[in-house]
Amino acid sequence: MKVVLENLTKIFPSRNKKSDEQVVAVNNFNFEIPDGKLIGLLGPSGCGKSTTLYMISGLQAPSGGKILFGDEDVTDLSPEHRGVGLVFQNYALYPHMTVKQNILFPLENLKGEDAMSKAERLERAYQAAKLVQIDELMERKPSELSGGQQQRVAIARALVKMPRVLLLDEPLSNLDARLRLQTREEIRRIQRETKITTVFVTHDQEEAMSISDMIVVMKLGVVQQIGAPQDVYDNPVNLFVAKFLGTxxxxxxxxxxxxxxxxxxxxxxxxxxxxxxxxxxxxxxxxxxxxxxxxxxxxxxxxxxxxxxxxxxxxxxxxxxxxxxxxxxxxxxxxxxxxxxxxxxxxxxxxxxxxxxxxxxxxxxx
Amino acid sequence: MVNSKHKWKAWLYLSPAIILLLIFTVWPIINTVQLAFMENYDIMQALGGKKFTLGFGNFVSVLQYDGFLQMLGTTVLLCVITVPVSTMLALLIAVCLNSIKFLNRFLQTIFFLPYVTNSIAIGMVFAAMFNIIGNVPGLDSSLVSWGIFNDLLGVFGIKPINWINMGSGYWENIFVMVVYIVWNALPFKILILLGALQSVNKQYYDAAKVDGTSRARTFWRITVPLLSPMITYVVITGFIGGFKEYSSIVGIFGDTMGPPGNPGQLQTMVGFIYDSIKKNQGKASAAAIILFAIILVVTLINLKVSKKNTHY
Incomplete structure (x- = not known):
């Protein structure tokens, strides 16, 4: 599923009622994400990358512009009708449910013709769990898992309903350095296997460069450069991009x-x-x-x-x-x-x- | 850990509280237990140096008392109705309060007001609302009122009901008590549940939204389980308070514990204890211990049930 962002803009009203100062979180974002690719949204904090992700998910409404999944305009569609899987920075696993219940949860929400029998749901849940290699941990509670395992559960929960687009918000920021390296390879592998168009947000240029097919470098709501990681590294369009990439x-x-x-x-x-x-x-x-x-x-x-x-x-x-x-x-x-x-x-x-x-x-x- | 050298200091700082607790809580409890087992206890004879025989006589006479089952029934009934109703209402109001931004603080204050209002005063206001005035012979008929509550029912075409006046029935009385107790219990529960709601991570709701969870399912599968420790707390304290129901009834019916002409119709355990103190302190003590045992058992059952359904 290709994802098209057309003049996507998000303006937050000023917090202070007296001033008219608005915050332009995302300014006129244009990008066609090719089908089945892994895209890294990269930039320092406050650059609008998470806002962009939340607009794609539908949790935040854009102030202007359009979002298309394939040829379908989803700009005014609520999150549940978009078919997106979202992995939160803190995973947001339901603490009172086991791993299995967490993964089953999105499937149990399906209604009408999408509704599945209990056996089908279980099968799908185990498939997703196998994909992220947590099928041994199905009866545990999230509090009994390590950070890396929780991360995998979150990905399984996002993948289980076979979303059209997978969105990951700072997927590695809560992991230690070694696990980060391992997990980013894992994300790459899962993305390759499922071929789901995936967008992830990070402030870590190394992370974005290492696994993305394309990276989008943003600064203060404005897209600076879009391209394959090596191209952007070798041919930065401005000083900001040059400074931001490379260790x-x-x-x-x-x-x-x-x-x-x-x-x-x-x-x-x-x-x-x-x-x-x-x-x-x-x-x-x-x-x-x-x-x-x-x-x-x-x-x-x-x-x-x-x-x-x-x-x-x-x-x-x-x-x-x-x-x-x-x-x-x-x-x-x-x-x-x-x-x-x-x-x-x-x-x-x-x-x-x-x-x-x-x-x-x-x-x-x- | 406190250094042993400084332990005496810790005890020193705690001593005012400990001394007061020993005098006003621990000693009375010990005394109550003693009195409960002394048969035919009489304070004047006790001061005269008389020794009383020990036995279960007081307990037997409490349990064999004619009205015992009725007052226990009333107490349990009020508990069983008011605790679930007030907890559910409080949860509903807390969720609503949490989801609106406009006048949020103001409404929180309004809902908390009953908590800081004297319960006898509230009782008198409720009594006025349910009271029928004007059936006294010779009173100016223009002053006749069926009470605000009956007037309200009249709008829906329901005939006035004798809620609390002379000759009113048991179930009418219970209804008034339930309305009053629930209303009185709400603020504390709302406060606790609202606090718990506000500390729930918003991302759970975002995650549920992305997964297309309906509002009802989000409430039952996410909100309620995440609040379950606080719901448990509110229910247990509610039951303990419910078994000690007394002042609310005094507030509406006065210390006759019933409508005029039928005193004792709404007698409760605590009401019985206060009544007995005047006549037979041994019996009152025995009743207090029986009440304690009942509350203990109910709380243990509560804990057992909630342990299965509570997520910490």
Whole structure:
């Protein structure tokens, strides 16, 4: 089931009656989610990603725009008629029911021609439980389960009625780091097996990048960029997206283009053909540095962190907008730790230029 | 844990409460038990140094008392009707109050008012509402009133009923008592249940909505189970209060515990205890212990039943 969002907008009235200030939570969101894909809505808190999810679910009504499932306009449909499965951030498992009762609950609500016999319901519940591998835990209460198991029950409960669209609100935020890694693979597997169009919300870029077919980066209610994770990472449209994606985060400098050469401080560090003379923000990915004693960029060496496979070089520069510049280089490189400075050559495709006023990307022709 | 060095301090801070409890609660209880087993107890003779024989005579005379079954019946009847009715009404009102935003605080205050009003005063107002005035010979006929409640029934074409006046029947009296007790019991129950409702995570309702749960099913399968610990609490305290019903009846009928001409028609256990204190303290003590035993058994049954249906 493809999901189409047309000019989707949500405006919350001001809390303070005296001021007319409104909060635009989602501003003119346009996106066609292809059938059977896993989509990550990504952004810092307050960017409108959860609001978007709740509008798709029907729990919140949009202030403007349309939502279509396939060709059907569902904008004014109540949640129960949309056929969506929703997994809440805190799972919202009914504490007084067993796992089995929780999973059966949505099926018992079905009426009329959709109604099922008890045996059918049980079979479906066990199918869903098997899919998320909790069929051993059916008689337990939610309080007797670990966080990861509760998460699976919540997914089973959302999947059991075979929704047209599966929605997950921060599905991994309540899990510890190890479980998070495991569970996100699990979500990916379940999505692949069921082929249900899935939208999930997260503030963790790593999470979104690792499992999504496409990611949507949002900021203050406005969609910044939509694309495959690697494309968005390699070609951010603006400084915000560049800063938001990647761990460690991108290193940002103030720079200047003079005669098609990019300068950081007094040093000309890179050829930028086709770019007019102007002041710019320069973003360099941590992996964009090549250790080279004759390299054009000189940084003040702070420390060297060994991470096994890689080495993380921490340095500083007066024109850097980040207090610590991180460069990830291969552990085979020999670094003179006592040296005060360190020189790098830059990989051109890991260096992005942004307009200083608009923070939009300046594309360099290569 | 409290350091043993400072234990005496803890006891010191607790001592005012402990001393008062010992004097006014523990000692009377011990005394009551003693008196209950003393046959033919008389305080004047006791002061004269007379020793009484111990036995079950007081209990036997309470149980063999002619009106015992009737007053126990009235007490149980009032409990069995008013506790479920008031609990269900309170739950309904709490759910309604919780779902409206307009004037929410104001309405909460209104519903809580009866709790801070004296029950005898409320009883007098209720008595006035059910009272028929003007059947006294010689009274100006323009002053005749059938009472507000009868006037209200008249709107629906129902003939006036003698609720509490001379010659009124047992069931009419019980009806008035039920209305009064339920009304009086509501505020506390609403307060407790509303508090519990407000602490229920809203996401359960969102989840139920997405799954297409009907309102009735949401109420019975989600709201009620989540409130069950508080419902249990309200029911148990309701039963305990119900078995001690007395002042509400005094409020409407006065301490004759019945309509004029038929005193004792609505006698309850506590009413009997107060009556007996004047005549035979041994018997009153025995009745108090019997009442205690009944409440204990009922509460244990309550706990047993609710344990199965309560989710903590």
């Amino acid at each position: 460690p985060p991108i290193n940002v400098f103030e720079g200047k283009v003079v005669g098609e050469k990019l300068h950081i401080g007094a040093q000309a560090v890179l050829d930028v053909p086709g770019v007019a003379d102007q002041e710019v923000f320069v973003g360099i990915r941590p992996e964009g540095f090549i250790l080279d004693s004759n390299g054009p960029l000189t940084l003040n060496l702070n420390s060297v962190e060994v991470m096994g496979r890689d080495v993380s070089v921490v340095s500083w520069h007066t024109d850097a907008l980040v207090p610590a510049i991180r460069s990830i280089i291969d552990a085979d490189n020999k670094i003179d730790r006592d040296s005060e400075t360190i020189n790098f050559k830059l990989k051109p495709h890991k260096v992005f230029l942004f307009n200083k006023e608009t923070e939009e990307r300046i594309v360099v022709e290569r």
